[in-house]
Amino acid sequence: MTQKLTRPGTSRGAEPGPGTGAPDPKRRGDRVFRGFAMGAGILILVILALVAAFLLIQGSPALFADPAKLISQGYGEFLPWVLPYAFGTVWAAILALVLAVPVAVGIALFISHYSPRRLAQPLGYVIDLLAAVPSVVFGLWGSLVLAPAARPLYEWLSANLGFIPLFSGTVSGTGRTIFTAAIVLATMVLPIITSMCREVFLQAPRLHEEAALALGATRWEMVKMAVFPFARPGIIAAVMLGLGRALGETMAVTMVLSGTRNITFELLTSENPNTIAATVAQNFPEAFGLKTSQLIAAGLVLFLITLVVNMIARWIVSRRAEFSGAN
Amino acid sequence: MSKRIETTDLNVYYSDFRAVEDVTITIQPRAITAFIGPSGCGKSTFLRTLNRMHEVIPGARVEGEVLLDGENLYGAGVDPVRVRRQVGMVFQRPNPFPTMSIRENVLAGIKLNFSRMPKGEQDDLVERSLRSANLWEEVKNRLGLPGSGLSGGQQQRRCIARAIAMAPAVLLMDEPCSALDPISTLAIEDLMSELKEKYTIVIVTHNMQQAARVSDTTAFFNIAGTGSPGRLIESGPTDKIFSTPDVQATEDYISGRFG
Numbered sequence: 001m002t003q004k005l006t007r008p009g010t011s012r013g014a015e016p017g018p019g020t021g022a023p024d025p026k027r028r029g030d031r032v033f034r035g036f037a038m039g040a041g042i043l044i045l046v047i048l049a050l051v052a053a054f055l056l057i058q059g060s061p062a063l064f065a066d067p068a069k070l071i072s073q074g075y076g077e078f079l080p081w082v083l084p085y086a087f088g089t090v091w092a093a094i095l096a097l098v099l100a101v102p103v104a105v106g107i108a109l110f111i112s113h114y115s116p117r118r119l120a121q122p123l124g125y126v127i128d129l130l131a132a133v134p135s136v137v138f139g140l141w142g143s144l145v146l147a148p149a150a151r152p153l154y155e156w157l158s159a160n161l162g163f164i165p166l167f168s169g170t171v172s173g174t175g176r177t178i179f180t181a182a183i184v185l186a187t188m189v190l191p192i193i194t195s196m197c198r199e200v201f202l203q204a205p206r207l208h209e210e211a212a213l214a215l216g217a218t219r220w221e222m223v224k225m226a227v228f229p230f231a232r233p234g235i236i237a238a239v240m241l242g243l244g245r246a247l248g249e250t251m252a253v254t255m256v257l258s259g260t261r262n263i264t265f266e267l268l269t270s271e272n273p274n275t276i277a278a279t280v281a282q283n284f285p286e287a288f289g290l291k292t293s294q295l296i297a298a299g300l301v302l303f304l305i306t307l308v309v310n311m312i313a314r315w316i317v318s319r320r321a322e323f324s325g326a327n
Numbered sequence: 328m329s330k331r332i333e334t335t336d337l338n339v340y341y342s343d344f345r346a347v348e349d350v351t352i353t354i355q356p357r358a359i360t361a362f363i364g365p366s367g368c369g370k371s372t373f374l375r376t377l378n379r380m381h382e383v384i385p386g387a388r389v390e391g392e393v394l395l396d397g398e399n400l401y402g403a404g405v406d407p408v409r410v411r412r413q414v415g416m417v418f419q420r421p422n423p424f425p426t427m428s429i430r431e432n433v434l435a436g437i438k439l440n441f442s443r444m445p446k447g448e449q450d451d452l453v454e455r456s457l458r459s460a461n462l463w464e465e466v467k468n469r470l471g472l473p474g475s476g477l478s479g480g481q482q483q484r485r486c487i488a489r490a491i492a493m494a495p496a497v498l499l500m501d502e503p504c505s506a507l508d509p510i511s512t513l514a515i516e517d518l519m520s521e522l523k524e525k526y527t528i529v530i531v532t533h534n535m536q537q538a539a540r541v542s543d544t545t546a547f548f549n550i551a552g553t554g555s556p557g558r559l560i561e562s563g564p565t566d567k568i569f570s571t572p573d574v575q576a577t578e579d580y581i582s583g584r585f586g
């Protein structure tokens with residue numbers, strides 16, 4: 001109190017002396033920002049809770065209804081009805097990821113570590129552009145172009161690799177199969193996974209890359225030693241983001257697939273499992289009463305699937321935190 | 328096996344910028360050669376040409392010859408990967424692979440070369456390398472752990488162990504002690520004196536006492552001004568460079584009357 005460190009006129013930028021008690025304008029900014037950030041964080045939780053509450057409340061008539069009533073006024077008993085769709089959802093998403101992840105990681109690695117810089121930039125833009133294409137367009141492309149074009153491939157697969165259960169059964173005449181849907185989904189999730197992977201690959205510490213090179217690693221060995229281990233949590237996060245998108249994607253699947261309620265691993269037949277999102281979209285316009293709440297309850301199932309997937313992802317990322325690139 | 332390095336009229340570029348000009352120097356085997364000079368004079372740049380690490384920077388290139396026991400490292404058909412397996416490098420900041428255990432780190436280079444080394448031999452090599460790096464006693468009970476808990480000096484000795492596990496002919500060290508405390512620094516200097524029995528050692532340092540203490544030969548680099556290329560001013564026995572250098576600039580730099 002005895003020392004007066006700040007002179008009037010210069011007090012704005014200067015730190016107040018200890019114990020002067022005057023509020024520091026910088027501190028106030030700090031508090032405001034902290035409040036804002038915390039508010040935003042709380043907001044997202046509130047939104048999530050509201051969505052869950054909406055699904056629970058609106059879907060509960062179907063969830064807790066008498067099975068007989070569901071059979072007469074809804075789409076049938078809830079669990080047997082929703083399970084094939086849940087299967088279709090997960091199956092289509094997994095197929096899409098199996099197709100997309102290797103390609104995405106490859107492209108990302110090419111951009112970050114292999115291509116000359118002149119090529120890397122435009123390639124990055126093109127990939128990002130792909131993310132901006134609306135899903136309706138992908139749906140149109142999938143059903144009008146990809147499906148007919150892929151049919152000969154499917155016939156070939158069926159004829160030559162038909163002994164593998166995946167490719168058995170009669171090939172669909174339209175080509176609009178779960179495999180086509182998976183290709184479309186893969187194309188749609190490719191940009192997210194690619195750009196996220198590219199970012200983490202670019203952040204791989206130069207120091208460790210040079211350590212690997214100096215030990216006599218080839219470029220690929222360097223990637224394996226110094227880039228992948230560092231990027232692993234990032235890759236998983238990218239894949240999970242892609243999975244989230246693939247699970248929830250509605251439009252493209254609705255347009256490509258004429259799905260049924262069928263649990264099958266056959267990829268090329270005309271009897272394809274449908275996804276939850278597509279089912280809801282297809283039936284919602286004509287639904288009323290119990291049917292509406294049954295569709296909303298299906299939405300709740302989709303919500304839960306996505307939640308579980310994300311939790312598994314978190315767990316994978318945290319499992320080997322001790323060895324992660326962070327330390 | 329220790330090897331002699333000779334460069335003739337070596338010019339080193341970053342794209343169009345010539346960072347190092349016309350360096351002709353002979354680096355003796357079984358000895359420690361220290362590179363000294365002001366910041367930005369191209370010591371690191373020159374050092375990195377000796378194991379072809381310079382060219383991993385986009386646009387970087389080298390003109391001239393680097394002979395390793397007579398073999399030109401920049402000759403046609405020489406694989407840089409093979410060069411780097413012969414010429415090991417220790418960096419300014421310790422850079423162990425964080426996702427690998429201490430043991431895996433030491434074996435990292437070997438895994439690249441002879442991936443099917445029997446486990447017994449691997450164990451021997453890990454112990455031998457860590458012993459040579461004076462680290463064995465400190466880490467022998469936690470070889471399987473990631474070793475992120477090691478101190479900076481221990482990390483650096485682990486990186487040295489990793490480099491010498493490859494049995495290189497030459498060991499390049501770019502300011503290996505600049506991030507370390509005096510005790511760890513002394514440990515690494517002792518280590519260098521032991522290692523020079525087997526390897527050709529080149530060290531870049533800003534620490535005059537260190538150069539005077541450990542090196543047999545000292546090479547002084549300088550630049551005329553920013554933007555101009557670095558040059559080798561003189562090199563010779565460390566005693567002579569530190570007592571009666573031929574060039575005034577060397578004396579000025581060493582006695583701190585630089586700039």
Ligand SMILES: Nc1ncnc2c1ncn2[C@@H]1O[C@H](COP(=O)(O)OP(=O)(O)OP(=O)(O)O)[C@@H](O)[C@H]1O
Nearest residue numbers: 341344346365366367368369370371372373384554
């Ligand atoms: N990656 C790079 N791209 C372009 N120029 C570079 C690069 N690295 C270094 N240079 C330039 O090359 C010159 C020599 O740098 P170098 O790092 O070899 O100096 P140094 O002697 O090791 O300095 P210090 O003692 O500070 O480590 C400097 O002018 C520097 O700006």
Ligand SMILES: [Mg+2]
Nearest residue numbers: 370371372501
């Ligand atoms: Mg340097």
